[in-house]
Amino acid sequence: MKLINNLAVYCHGKSSHPAILFVHGFPLTAAMWSEQIAALQDKYYCITYDLRGLGESTVGDGQYTVEQMVDDALMILDAEGIEKAVICGLSMGGYITLRALERNPERFSGAILCDTKAEADTNAGKINRAAGIKKVNSSGPEHYVRDFLPTTVYQPSIERLGGKYTTLLNDCLKNGAIGIKGCLLAMAARTDTTRALPHIQVPVLLVCGEHDSFSSPAIMQEMAGLLPQSTCIIIPEAGHLAPFEQPELANSAIRDFLPLCK
Numbered sequence: 001m002k003l004i005n006n007l008a009v010y011c012h013g014k015s016s017h018p019a020i021l022f023v024h025g026f027p028l029t030a031a032m033w034s035e036q037i038a039a040l041q042d043k044y045y046c047i048t049y050d051l052r053g054l055g056e057s058t059v060g061d062g063q064y065t066v067e068q069m070v071d072d073a074l075m076i077l078d079a080e081g082i083e084k085a086v087i088c089g090l091s092m093g094g095y096i097t098l099r100a101l102e103r104n105p106e107r108f109s110g111a112i113l114c115d116t117k118a119e120a121d122t123n124a125g126k127i128n129r130a131a132g133i134k135k136v137n138s139s140g141p142e143h144y145v146r147d148f149l150p151t152t153v154y155q156p157s158i159e160r161l162g163g164k165y166t167t168l169l170n171d172c173l174k175n176g177a178i179g180i181k182g183c184l185l186a187m188a189a190r191t192d193t194t195r196a197l198p199h200i201q202v203p204v205l206l207v208c209g210e211h212d213s214f215s216s217p218a219i220m221q222e223m224a225g226l227l228p229q230s231t232c233i234i235i236p237e238a239g240h241l242a243p244f245e246q247p248e249l250a251n252s253a254i255r256d257f258l259p260l261c262k
Contacts, residue, residue, distance in 0.1 A: 001056065004079045007072055008056035009049040011080070013041035018109075018261070019085035021073060022048045023093030025115070025152075025241070026183050027145055029055035029171050032090070035247035036254065044258070047085075049076060051092070053179025055171070062182035066190040070100045077107060086261045088112035088254075091152075091214070091240060092183065095190050102196035110261025111200070112254060114207045115240045117215040118223055120192035129188040133181045141177045145169070154211040154239035161245065168244065197226035204230045205257040207250055209238030231257060 002009050010030055020040065022033045030048035037046045050057040052064060052072060073096060077085055087108050089097030094116020101111055121129065136144045149169055150158060158165050204227045208220040217234050224232035233253040238245040 004049075005072060005075050006058035006060075007049050007052060007076065009047065009076055009079075012037045012046040012048075013044055015045050015080070017043060017045045018258075019045045019047060019077075019080070019082045020258075021077065021085045021087045022046065023073060023087065023089035023096050024048070024051065024054075025089075025091030025093050026051075026187065027054065027148070027172050027175050027180055028090075028168070029175075031055075031171050032168065032241070032244050036088075036243060036251060039247070039251040040254070040258075045082075047076065047080065051096075051183065053182045054175050059176060059178050060182075062178040062185070064182040064186040066095055066099050066186050069096045069186065070103055073100055074104060074107060083107070084109045086110040086112065086258065088114065089116065090114035090243060091116050092187055094215075095187065095193075098193040098196070099191065101200050101202075102193050105200065105202070108202055110203045110205075110258070112205045112207065112257065113220070113223070114243050114250070115209055115212050115215050115220075117219050118192065118194040118197055119219075120190055121188050126188045129184045132184050136177050136181055141175060141180050142173050144180065145172045145175065152214070152240040153245055154209060154237060156237070157239065157245045194226070197223060198228065200227055202229065203257065203260040205253060206230060206232040207242050207253060208232065208234055209240060209242035209245065210234050210236045211238065212240045212242070214240045229260075
C-alpha cells in the first residue's frame, strides 16, 4: 500500500504492463476487487484504491463530490506515470468512471461499467440518500451498513459466499460516519452523464447482475445502446455486486474485452 494524496493505493503486477484502474462501490473498499486482481495481474498493471472517506484513505471533512473523486483518480494515474488506462468502476465507482470519461476522455483506452447507471438521482433518490444520512446520525454507521449491504446482493449469494461475504461486511463496518455520509452526499449531487454516452469513443464493457435492483439489466442495456462501442454482459445469479458475487463469470468477460482496449 502507498499513499497518494492521502488515498490508500494498492498496485499489483508489473508497471510495464497495460494499466487498469479499479474504482470500487459504496460502502465498500478496494478489497472488493481481490478476485479481479488475482485473475489479471499477470498481464495487467492493476491499481485499486480506497475512495476518500472509505477503507484506509483519508476522511477529511466529509464534503465530497464526484468531481473531487475524478480528480483523485487522475491524480493516481499521474503519480504512477500512466498516460492512458482502462478504468473499471462499480456502482458509485461507475458514476466516477462515467464522469471521468466525459471530462477527460484522453486518459482512457477503455472502460468497464459494473452495476451502475448514467442518470443522476431523481428527487426520490435524493430523499433516500438524505434518509441514509439521517440513519447514520441516529443509529450509527455500523447499523446503516448492516441494513444496507444485504440489499446490494442477490440474497442466495450471502449463504453461497459464506465467509467471503462476512469478510466484505466486516471491511464495510470499519468505515466511519463522516466517510459514509460524505459519499451519500456526493452521489446525491452527481451530474447526469447520459448525454455524454454517445460521445464516448473507446470500447466499453457493461457488466450487470441478473438480479440487480439498483441498476437493472434493462437500465444497463439501454446505456449500452447509447454507447458507440459497447458489449453488455448479464451475470446470472448475481445482484448489484456482480464481479464480487460471480467473479469467474465477470473475469471471463473482462479478459475477453481487454484486448479491444488499445
